[in-house]
Amino acid sequence: MEHQHSKQLLNRVTQQLKQASSDSKTPAGNQAAFEVTIEQKEAINQIFELFRFNYHNQFLKAFPDLNTMNMAKRLWSRLLGEYSPEVIMRAAEKSVKESTFLPNVHEVLARCDIADTLGLPTAYAAYVEACRAPSPKKEFNWSHPAIYFAGRASDWFFLANTPEEHAFPVYQRNYEILLKRIQNGEEIELDIPKALPQEVIIPLAREEQQQRLQDLKKLLGN
Structure with a gap:
């Protein structure tokens, strides 16, 4: 059974590498679309060492030889290029924990959940929170400001009056855009107006209290 799976795995990897080789013939004008950072390349190298171990x-x-492995790394770099090194590594580690067999790039890609890496709610959990939050929305105690801003970008009326099957994809897109901005180091915070200070009542001195009492008695004719 394991031999059969290994054979299927090898065929699948070979098929992916053929595609990568074909894609590598992309005209020079499109090369920039596949640029990855040094940190991302290092993350891919670490993933392959993790898998080797x-x-x-x-x-x-x-990956029986260096050429095959390098072709695979180019494929992985291209497909995982939109994610940070931290997200890529975490996805690979998840794959190792959850799979007995060598994961392929698509299995790692499926685990590249930015929200999970950042410690934020999933897109669906955020959507539910956005829909259930009472008005005024800005004053609600949000799990994270990104949930509020994704709701505002999606339009509160639209979310409240559109079936989930149509509303959720819109919200999910806006939420994921915000997650990527956060991942890139941008801080997203709610600009909540400060509450007005409560009136401070300073008690009158005893002499002044007595004087006001006397004045009040005179006013009442007592």
Whole structure:
């Protein structure tokens, strides 16, 4: 059974590498679309070392030589290029924990959940919170400001009056845009007006209290 799976895995990897080789013939004008940072390349290298250590035999069957492995790394770099090194590494580590067999790039890609990495609610949980939050929305105690801003960008009336199957994809898109901005170091905070200070009542001195009492008695004719 394991031999059969390894053979299927090798065929699948080979198929992906053929595609990568074909894609590498992209005209020079499109090369910039596939640029990745040094940090991302280093993350890909670390992932392959992680896989080599955890799936030694399967890894050697899938990547029998340096050329094959380098082609695979180029494919991974292109497909994972929109994610930060931290997200890529966390996704790879999840794959190792959850899979007995050598993961492919699409399995790692499926685990690139930015929200999870940042410690924020998933897109659907954020959507539910946005829909259930009472008005005024800005004064609600949000789990994270991104949930509020994604709701505002999606339009509160639209979210409240549109079926989930149509409303959620719109909210999800706006939420994920905000997550990527946060991932890139941008701080997103609610600009909530400060509450007015409460009136401070300073008690009158005893002499002044007595004088006001006397004045009040005279006014009442007592």
